[in-house]
Amino acid sequence: MFEKMRVKTKVIDSGKSGLDTQTLEVNVGPQHPSTHGVFRMTIVLDGEVVKSLRPVMGYLHRNHEQIAENITYSASMPYTDRLDYFNSMSNNQAWAMTVEQLAEVEIPDRAEYIRVIMSELTRLVNHVSVIGFLLNDMGAFFTPTLFAFREREKVLDVFEAVSGSRMMCNYLRFGGVNRDLTDDQLGQIKKIVADFPAFLDEFETLLAQNEIVCMRCQNVGVLPAELAINASITGPMLRASGVNYDIRKVDQYSVYDRFEFKIPLGEKGDVYDRYYVRMLEMRESLKILNQALEQIEPGPFMAPKVPACLKNPRNFKPPVGEAYGRVEAPKGELGFYVVSDGSKEPWRYHVRAPSFINLTVLEAMCIGYKLADAIVILGSIDIVLGEVDR
Amino acid sequence: MPQLEFLIKCGVYGLMGLGIIAAVGAVLLPNLFHAGLALAFVLVTIAGIFMSVGAEFLGMVQILLYVGGVMTLIIYTIMLTGRLGAKDVRAQNRQGIFAAIAAGFFVCWIGPLILKTGAWPQRESDSAPPLLSVEDLGMSLMTEYVFPFEVLGVLLFAVLIGAIVIARQDRPS
């Protein structure tokens, strides 16, 4: 509001000017209110300005990949829920797609539509909560978060109805989904989709044009497109930097080729763009949802002609080979790489976790900004520690 | 009412005693931060003494300027110049004994002089309202003392600029 807020940082060279400035090293996390879990950053501050930042991960490490290599393929499904516990549906989808690729399973249309509907709902939930948390990090005392959570609850109700669980859904199966969607549930989803634009408008008028929000967000934490590409950033963060890359368009996996939707691109790659691109992505998701709900037709929800190996999931042995399945998860490209040696357990199992890879540019984005900005920048990356640490 | 007067007297003497203890602390405490806070306490007691002799305005200015302004500045400087977690260095130099002798001599010389001079003027009407209202002070600042007042204004302005110029960091040209 009162000053161009670009922080003019001047590297104080103590040799040249003869000044002795004392830096302060603070540990933000793992017990810190706004590190989105048990993340830790060691920040060296000069006054309030970030001089260096070292992310320290691993406080939530649960040996996800090793566990998956010691259990059956289908037993990994509930574990994927716990990767990014905000988006269990898209995690399920990525894992299911990987194994289906390995076992060469054809999936019926209705199952694909249900998967798309679920993962787009997940995107809504994720984006709406991350924007709420971002504003919370900025100091808007929980109001945006709770506004967002009101909508999130409605979606979670649907998840509960279809899968029996609100967050750890474990809904998808190799070859389809666990249970069919009833007409009631479809109606429930239709109502959410119909109501959502009004909420988005409300949410936007609440803060999108607020001067303090703009001051805190615009031109803060700029991530240049080049760096974003080199660091293999994906998802809304990459698109906020102006790079047109969306796996839904690139791979056209599932039935995404049947929908009309656009990819919003950011202008500068700052926190504000990351925030606003997510807002726009939600509107696009709603478009997809509307089309999917229109196009979905009755039919089988599990592959009717299951390969012999899938008959008994406990004894499921895919052929020898490797597969990499990826989806456009709300946070970016979520991929599962799996190598099968023909036994019941994967020989190698690896997760390409978008949160983790997006987090790698944190220091580059934070240096030269203030401590308060570093928190907001971290919030704009959208991490979930379950996925970062695995 | 003599009883009330006694109470107030006790209060004033108490303030003086506390002030002296705190002053000793301000001078001798090895931790500068503590010394600064002790000084703040001395300043508050002196403000109390000002109030007790009817100089309410000055008492308030004392707290506002000294405690709120100067003390904050001093403590801020202590924090700026002291390293976090640095070891305490010796606070006093080796002139302690000489300084104490000098001060003792000073007190022993002037103290008796004060006590011997019996004829200090004493005002009788103790319970009378304060002699000077804020209005009086303001009027005389704008009339009789207007010249020093203006000079002071210029001085403060110069100080403002000077302090900024001295303390600001050199900008590489």
Added chain:
Amino acid sequence: MDQMFVNIKAALVGLSDKVFPDWVGVLVSIAVSIVAIALLGPLIMMYLTLIERKVVARMQNRIGPNRVGKYGLLQPLADGVKMLIKEDIVPRNADKVLHLLAPILIVAPALLVFAVLPFGRNMTAVDLNVGILFFAAISSIGTIGIFMAAWGSNNKFSVLGGMRSVAQMISYEIPMVMSVVPVLLAVGSLSTNAIVEAQADWHWFVFTPWGFLGCVIFFLCGVAECNRSPFDLAEAESEIIAGFHTEYSGMKFALFYMAEFMSAFTISGMTTTLFLGGWQGPLLPSWLWFFLKTYGLIFIMLWFRATLPRLRVDQLMALAWKFLLPLSLVNIVATCIWHFLSDEAFFTPAAFLVPLALLVFSYWGLMKLNQPYMPEKRVYPLVD
């Protein structure tokens, strides 16, 4: 009704006069005021926490506390008990004396300011003839308490918070005092009572151009002084955990909380006194008017809290030094113009319009000079 509390106090003093010698009566009169304030302060604080939680909850689609007592009315007591029985943790390397003294030194000034608040007609505890100066002086002591807490905790977040807080309080004190000067010019007295008396017959200063601006500046600076959102950098929980009181627990922490809420009340009360006519108002008893106006302002504070994100430290400083301070200086000039044009009448068109023009012009000029941050219009292309 209006003089209810005054009469109660007079009765108590009268009672003691019958039994004890007259000098005890003076002490009783003082004691009654002190006890009343010492009870009122914590009581206001306790129920402010409840009000805050309820109001903010309503703004966030929640209900707020409703388990302890009807409508959660006993919640503050439950919280108080909880605070009392909590373990009091002192960090090992903390400066124990400072750590102990800091909360006391922060609460004491917050409580002392109550002494000059005119709660109603004849209801000022101490009618100091330097009341406003007392308010400014006493509230500046709190800075030292925050310093002590920050330094004594031996925690880097505390030091960061303390540094921020002190820089903020020093900066905002200046425009705050400057925005009071117009009122003093108009009234010609520093006494809070005299200021309220001068606003009789709906001559509330907020209805004048300079009064309105002064009110806004004073209130904003007040919000900053008591570290409330959007100026709550000193205890920004998302950045520096709890700032200067990170290392406090139990009752000591409650004291910080108490100081914050009591100063929120005194700031609102002072704004009411200075600009909103204090206890002046028709029909209702004077003290009720005072509390109504004060709680109205407190509601605005809560509204800020529930809506606005926090400013950053450089933006905060820029606001105080580059905008509020010059504007409050211009406001003094505008008041002088008003004073000479208005000719003892409260409202004359010339006296209203000339200062208004001056203030609008300087507001516009300052906005131009500061190159205010206008939200950038961004284009987000939608591609395939």
Added chain:
Amino acid sequence: MIIPLEHVLLFSLILFAIGMVGVLTRRNAIGILISIELLLNAVNVNLVCFSRVSEDPMAGQMFAFFVIALAAAAAAVGLAIVVAIYRTRNTVQTDEIQLLKW
């Protein structure tokens, strides 16, 4: 005066002596400044108390007022110098700052 003037004078004398000890013995530049503030305040006490009993009550309070303002000015400049010295010399101990030029 509610208490005899000589008691106030004694009080300020002791305060002054304490401040003097401080100025003479402190090593830290800020410590010296703290002691100087004590000296100024001791004088102020005298000025105000004399104004209470004198024929021209204004003079004493005015002087005290100016002294307070000047003390604020002195502190501002003094502390600015301390900060500047600390930045270049990395110390505020007066006996380590002996060079007149660096």
